[in-house]
Amino acid sequence: MARPNNSQQPAGFYPQAQMPYGQQNPYYGMQPPYPPPPMQPPAGVAGEKGGINVPGMLPIEESYIENILRLNKGKLVEVFTTFENNKEWNAKIFKGLIEATGRDHLILSDPQTGDRYLIPMVYVDYVTFSEPIDYEYHFPGAVARYSPR
Template sequence: MMQQFQPVGYTIGNTRGVNGAPNGSVMGMGMNNGMGMNNGMGNGVGGSYMKPPQVASGNPMTPTGNVVSTNAPVFEQSYIENILRLNVGKVGTFYMTYENNKEWNARIFKGVVEAAGRDHIIISEPDTGRRVILLTIYLDYITFDEPINYQYPGVPGTMQPMRR
């Protein structure tokens, strides 16, 4: 017969709760400052802790913990999946390398770009219509036989196809 799981409580860290109240007491647990916002204190396992400040992604912090706000515009970076998304419907040749594979170390796929994500590319082979998911970790490079659409991030203007 299996024995029922019985959770065990341990005291870790600060043995006093919020505002000096003992852990487990109702005082300070989930209280707010009367304005509908948390008072900056949270209750973790075994005591209270200060919640870290909200920091916008990319903003630097000083050694004392102050957030340095920058007004620099944030632009999307130029990743292969973004370039492929601009070129959905175009035929490309995808050169892949699979290291330590005895059957085929390098392989070439030709297909219509259907979709692209951070770690994958979905193509359909024009001859068979078969859909193939390629993992970008194995991607070496891609060629297109026609001009591709590309907009460099942070540069305003209309997207123009690149010329040969």
């Protein structure tokens, strides 16, 4: 009586005989019929404001909130924030002069008390200004550019 074969091969599997060491690739050293295409990095597409947009990636943005706030350094603002899951104060308004702005934070100084606030941008809902907002740089290449997020 023959024993059943319990080692089943997956569909489409073609077993190959084991070759001695050194002969594992019988085509090693043969030239392909044509050379492979040269490897080139993807070419960028020029953006509207001098930036380069790479296909498949988000374009480089120049009007991030931190850039707009940076343009308005020294101006008096009200920053409206929301702090979720905070029982003492869920929302807070900070009033002060813009001292500095980074990609993820804003530094205000209160001229009346001298207090300074470091506010993470993740909590900022919106900002109000008591005077006109400067929105555009007056010379090229001055915008802080970060890689797409």
